[in-house]
Amino acid sequence: GQQVMQIPQYQHVQEGEDFTTYCNSSTTLSNIQWYKQRPGGHPVFLIQLVKSGEVKKQKRLTFQFGEAKKNSSLHITATQTTDVGTYFCAGLRSNDYKLSFGAGTTVTVRA
Amino acid sequence: EAGVAQSPRYKIIEKRQSVAFWCNPISGHATLYWYQQILGQGPKLLIQFQNNGVVDDSQLPKDRFSAERLKGVDSTLKIQPAKLEDSAVYLCASSLEGVPGELFFGEGSRLTVL
Numbered sequence: 001g002q003q004v005m006q007i008p009q010y011q012h013v014q015e016g017e018d019f020t021t022y023c024n025s026s027t028t029l030s031n032i033q034w035y036k037q038r039p040g041g042h043p044v045f046l047i048q049l050v051k052s053g054e055v056k057k058q059k060r061l062t063f064q065f066g067e068a069k070k071n072s073s074l075h076i077t078a079t080q081t082t083d084v085g086t087y088f089c090a091g092l093r094s095n096d097y098k099l100s101f102g103a104g105t106t107v108t109v110r111a
Numbered sequence: 112e113a114g115v116a117q118s119p120r121y122k123i124i125e126k127r128q129s130v131a132f133w134c135n136p137i138s139g140h141a142t143l144y145w146y147q148q149i150l151g152q153g154p155k156l157l158i159q160f161q162n163n164g165v166v167d168d169s170q171l172p173k174d175r176f177s178a179e180r181l182k183g184v185d186s187t188l189k190i191q192p193a194k195l196e197d198s199a200v201y202l203c204a205s206s207l208e209g210v211p212g213e214l215f216f217g218e219g220s221r222l223t224v225l
């Protein structure tokens with residue numbers, strides 16, 4: 001089954017507001033990747049986090065890797081209509097180096 | 112740089128029929144993946160190739176699914192016979208590294224089984 005859990009499954013956001021999506025793994029991860037899939041599109045790589053406690057920013061997006069390397073978060077500030085889509089985390093398990101995708105957080109934006 | 116190419120983009124078949132999907136990865140990418148994405152779910156790995164060898168096919172339903180990557184470049188995924196629950200998007204991805212780094216996905220092949 002799914003070993004990487006993402007919450008929430010759906011996020012409805014007013015344009016201009018902030019939101020956070022979370023990713024949790026039952027096992028320690030070597031790294032975690034985040035992808036964005038626009039409606040009708042394919043997943044596109046956003047970022048990879050490797051170090052414990054690592055924080056990376058891409059414009060309005062802030063990605064964080066937990067100290068225990070079992071969880072991660074994506075925070076978007078001042079949401080825009082271009083942020084619509086599904087955000088997936090994918091964790092690379094330390095024990096077998098298998099990449100496991102979460103079920104995703106689907107974001108809709110109210111103008 | 113050309114991206115990952117997949118065909119066909121859409122396919123509708125009846126249950127028990129067969130179907131094949133083709134993927135050409137980004138030039139120079141040694142690792143090729145086939146994922147199944149059911150509506151509302153995350154991609155699920157079916158098979159991973161490193162050059163022309165299989166690295167992981169633990170989640171491939173081998174009684175009906177098969178895949179090959181002859182010559183270590185393009186790849187074909189076949190389903191025979193198809194079941195209703197095989198309706199999904201089949202995504203091909205490639206990466207430079209053996210241990211998954213950034214994955215580059217193709218547009219996907221959407222399969223509907225009636």
